[in-house]
Amino acid sequence: MIDTRLLLDDFEETTRKLARKGVDPALVEQARDLAEARRVQVRAVDAARQEMNAGASRVGELMRESRRDEAEALRSELSLLRARLEALEQELRSVEESLDDVTSRLPNLPADDVPDGRSEADNVVLRTLGYDPADYAGRRWEPHWDIAERLGILDAQRAAKLSGTMFALLKGDGARLLRGLTAFALDMHRDSYEEIVPPHVVRGEVIAKTGHLTKFDTQAYRLRDDDLWLIPTGEVALMGMHQGEILAEAQLPVRYMAYTTCWRREAGAAGKETRGMQRLHEFHKVELVKLCKPEDGETEFQSLVADAAKPLEALGLPYRVVELCAGDLTFSAARVYDLEVYSPGVDRWLEVSSISLVTDFQSRRGQIRFRRQGGGVELVHALNGSGLATPRVWAAIVEHGLRSDGTVVLPPALVPYVGVETLRARS
RNA sequence: GGAGAGGUGCGAGAGUGGCCGAAUCGGACUCACUGCUAAUGAGUUGACUUGGGAGACCGGGUCCGGGGGUUCAAAUCCCCCCCUCUCCGCCA
Numbered sequence: 001m002i003d004t005r006l007l008l009d010d011f012e013e014t015t016r017k018l019a020r021k022g023v024d025p026a027l028v029e030q031a032r033d034l035a036e037a038r039r040v041q042v043r044a045v046d047a048a049r050q051e052m053n054a055g056a057s058r059v060g061e062l063m064r065e066s067r068r069d070e071a072e073a074l075r076s077e078l079s080l081l082r083a084r085l086e087a088l089e090q091e092l093r094s095v096e097e098s099l100d101d102v103t104s105r106l107p108n109l110p111a112d113d114v115p116d117g118r119s120e121a122d123n124v125v126l127r128t129l130g131y132d133p134a135d136y137a138g139r140r141w142e143p144h145w146d147i148a149e150r151l152g153i154l155d156a157q158r159a160a161k162l163s164g165t166m167f168a169l170l171k172g173d174g175a176r177l178l179r180g181l182t183a184f185a186l187d188m189h190r191d192s193y194e195e196i197v198p199p200h201v202v203r204g205e206v207i208a209k210t211g212h213l214t215k216f217d218t219q220a221y222r223l224r225d226d227d228l229w230l231i232p233t234g235e236v237a238l239m240g241m242h243q244g245e246i247l248a249e250a251q252l253p254v255r256y257m258a259y260t261t262c263w264r265r266e267a268g269a270a271g272k273e274t275r276g277m278q279r280l281h282e283f284h285k286v287e288l289v290k291l292c293k294p295e296d297g298e299t300e301f302q303s304l305v306a307d308a309a310k311p312l313e314a315l316g317l318p319y320r321v322v323e324l325c326a327g328d329l330t331f332s333a334a335r336v337y338d339l340e341v342y343s344p345g346v347d348r349w350l351e352v353s354s355i356s357l358v359t360d361f362q363s364r365r366g367q368i369r370f371r372r373q374g375g376g377v378e379l380v381h382a383l384n385g386s387g388l389a390t391p392r393v394w395a396a397i398v399e400h401g402l403r404s405d406g407t408v409v410l411p412p413a414l415v416p417y418v419g420v421e422t423l424r425a426r427s
Numbered sequence: 428g429g430a431g432a433g434g435u436g437c438g439a440g441a442g443u444g445g446c447c448g449a450a451u452c453g454g455a456c457u458c459a460c461u462g463c464u465a466a467u468g469a470g471u472u473g474a475c476u477u478g479g480g481a482g483a484c485c486g487g488g489u490c491c492g493g494g495g496g497u498u499c500a501a502a503u504c505c506c507c508c509c510c511u512c513u514c515c516g517c518c519a
Contacts, residue, residue: 015438042477056500060445067509071499078499138483210476246437246474371437376455377474 001103001365007032010037020049020326027295031106041092048085052078104214108361110326111298111335117325124323126337131318136344139404143345144395145276147402148174151425154276166266166274166281168391173423177397177410178390179285180417181261185286185311185388192307193257193288193387198237200260201228206240209366211332219264234260234287235384242291242380244364244370249373252380253292253300257387260285277391278350286387291368294360297381301357305337308385309354312427315411317396318342320349330354332361341392345399352392355385398423 006014007028015028055078062071095224106286115124148154153174159167170178186195204227207213213220221230231237238256263282264368266274273279288307292300305321312319324336333356340349360379363369368380401408401423408423 039477046477049489050487052499056498057445059499063445075499082499147471248437373456375472 002106002108002361003364004031004035004099004103006109006387007035014109017112018106020110020114021107021329022118022327023106027102027105029103031099034095034102038092038095038099041088041095045085045088045092047308048081048088052085055081107329107331108359109333110329111357114329114335115323115325119325120328122325123328123338124325126321126323126407128320129313129318130316131320131342134159136347141344141347142402143276144343144398147345147398147406147408148276150406151408153398153423155275163281166279168277168280168283172426173418173420174394176420177414177423178394180414180419181388181390181393181397182284182286184314184417185415186257186259188311188314189257189286189288189307189387193255196238196241196256196258198231198234198241198258198260200231200237202231202237202240203227204229206243207236207338208232209362210236210239211362211365212236214331215371218267219261221265230263231260232264233262234258234285238287238289239362239366239368239382239384242368245368247291247370247380249366249370250295252370253290254380255288255290255297257286257288260287263359277395280391282340284390286389288385288387290383291363291380292309292383293370294378294381297357297359297383298318300381300383301337301355304383304385305339305355307386308339308355311388312339312341312352312395314392314413315397316413317393317400317411319352330356332356332358334359334361341396343392343396343399345395350392350396352389352396353386356383358382358384385392 002014011028011032015025016120019025059071059074059078062068062074083267115122126420145154145156149156151174153171155169155171159169162169173230201223204213204222207220207229212235213229219232223229237260238258241256242254244288260389261282262285264280266279266281277283288304290300290304309319310322319339319341322338322340324330324333324338329336337355338351339353339355342348343350343353359381362382363379368382369377369379371377397411397414401410403409406425410421410423
């Protein structure tokens with residue numbers, strides 16, 4: 001959530017920034033009015049409580065001095081005051097509820113230099129690496145699902161039998177390729193990120209504070225008999241680790257990575273772009289997250305982008321870096337770069353990593369803070385991004401490695417991890 | 428899953444209805460002493476919120492695992508939940 005102080009102290013500017021993200025100014029105004037109403041109500045409640053507290057200690061004094069009659073009289077007086085106080089408190093709660101309801105619909109502010117724009121069409125390609133259209137002319141490319149089925153490393157039929165559409169079942173070298181990819185990515189980042197194996201099932205409270213469980217975000221699967229949820233991304237577990245904590249300045253930046261399974265309901269996503277490994281209810285991913293001081297956010301962001309790109313380069317996959325325009329930014333992000341890998345099989349750029357600078361948006365709800373050396377407590381800034389999302393990278397490797405004889409050559413960097421140089425159909 | 432014990436500030440730990448945002452010890456920070464470090468002495472040291480002030484700061488309110496309740500008054504009494512530890516059971 002955003003800082004409600006911004007609504008009160010810097011309303012014009014905040015409205016303008018949120019408008020770039022497509023937020024109706026009327027909603028911002030509504031939030032501001034409620035924030036003001038809350039302050040007024042807080043003052044009223046505090047005044048009543050002050051009176052209450054003074055009266056209560058006066059009763060104590062009178063009792064000690066054995067002035068029973070006076071004490072009794074004051075007690076019944078305070079009894080009435082208490083009723084009034086409770087009414088005021090009730091009103092305050094109701095204002096706070098409305099305020100929370102409205103502010104929970106306000107996204108994070110975009111960073112100032114994020115390009116204007118309304119949709120995906122206005123996103124800016126910052127750089128393209130390793131891609132030459134000429135490389136793909138003059139020969140036939142196949143989508144990975146066809147190649148993989150032929151090689152017997154992906155079995156969509158049986159996955160559907162077990163679990164329905166948008167699930168994958170990998171076999172043989174396909175399974176090994178997945179396992180190799182994750183080990184490869186984890187090794188690549190081992191010096192800068194601490195590897196974590198978190199629980200894959202978390203409390204509703206934890207996931208809610210990461211912003212992945214709102215009225216509008218119903219991606220996560222819930223366990224039927226418990227208030228526990230399957231993580232839609234490792235970010236949820238990693239960001240949840242320090243909720244409610246005040247870290248020492250010297251601990252920052254915190255850099256974690258985790259290889260986890262991710263589960264997403266992907267409601268409404270059925271259809272054409274879900275074939276093969278493009279979009280799954282269950283997939284595997286190495287996630288990177290950082291917590292840092294506010295002033296280090298942009299630097300950490302750029303290095304996170306570089307870190308996320310490193311495996312793609314090492315695997316020799318053509319990719320591009322896209323900066324999302326203000327209107328296309330995700331709800332909690334101030335800045336997002338997407339890494340997209342070119343897929344010759346479908347002739348499209350597929351998002352394999354989305355790197356977000358979340359500033360203090362998540363840490364405010366999660367109360368993840370740090371104490372400055374000289375004193376003073378502040379919210380940490382948070383960043384996250386995929387270090388390697390396996391399904392689409394798996395698919396890209398299969399498509400790019402395709403040779404005319406139907407076999408698939410693996411990138412050399414991966415060979416030690418998979419144990420073979422070529423994926424071929426089992427005879 | 429069953430039985431018991433317990434959750435208090437940065438840490439340890441006292442407090443069982445008003446004098447408690449909270450003893451004491453430790454840690455950290457500041458100052459003094461000192462060539463430096465150590466030691467010693469003095470002092471400071473929770474978060475959030477609201478009001479005043481340019482600010483240093485000052486006043487009010489809330490918070491003793493979380494949520495309800497009793498009471499003029501709750502860290503303290505009652506109920507529910509969460510967590511930790513010990514023992515038993517089960518188990519990869």
